[in-house]
Amino acid sequence: MKIFKFLIFLFLFIQSYGVLAAKQLVSELRIFEPYLGTWQADFAVAGGKPSMQDVSHWEIALNGTAVRTLHSINEGMYGGESLILWDQSKQKVVFFYFTTAGFYTQGTMDVLDDGSFVAYEDVAGNQDGITQVKSTSRFVDGQMEVSTQYLKYGTWTEPEKRHYTRSSKAVKFH
Template sequence: MKVFKLLILCFLFIQSHSLCAAQALVSELKIFEPYLGTWQADFPVVGGKPAMQDVSHWERALNGTAVRTLHSINEGMYGGESLIFWDKTKKKVVFFYFTTAGFYTQGTMDVLDDGSFVAYEDVAGNQDGITKVKSTSRFVDGEMEVSTQYLKHGMWTEPEKRRYTRSNKAVKFH
């Protein structure tokens, strides 16, 4: 009986280890593991403007060779989807971001020594005059901090800062 219990424990250990390995990201994307899951941030708004909430979901994709993100603002008023991956030729983290507003971005990310990362995006087709985006993200005390600037009509905007907390909400698209 003891041998049988030992075999079952060994089997369960191997299965759980195999499952964890199957859920892992490639080494170049390990920086994103704390971000996996669902998040939400309430944007600060100027008096009289409607509240703004972003719900973002990060998941492992393509056998761990990519990270897929989905997000929606105000339950589908605006949203987008990204695919983040390691480009072996460029030796950089790269990504594509597609939006419900009909424009897209492509960019690269620099991973910094402190575990944060900076994303640089080139924007194509934005009707508001935005041609570039720069954002810095950090994982701090179980939360995601994001600071974003936009090159709009040739001028960089002041950084917009948001703090994302874990959420049970769903990303929604209309």
């Protein structure tokens, strides 16, 4: 009976250790810790156009070797999922982003000294002529600030800035 109790204790200890280990990011990804959780931003839209809201969820994935993000615009009108990870051979943070619109991006991120990061994406299969995206993200006063530009038909768009606040909303896909 003592051996049985010990085996149960050992099993529960190993399980709890695995859960604890999965809750910490590898050192190269710790820059993303303030972003973990759920966020929302309301986009500025031109007069007469419908409102746009992005809900984004960031979580630790793959035992702390990746960050997984999910996001949806207007409760599933459009959305996507990313995996962000450290690429040992490139010595860079890399990511892969897949969308509900049937295209995907892949890219790299430069982490800056002030804790912000710049993402550079190559886009494949976008029907609107977008071939590259550059976004700068920073965590400021408990908010996520994102500035994004698109290379569309060979010309960079003006930066679009969004402020994300903590949210209890859920990411939804149709």
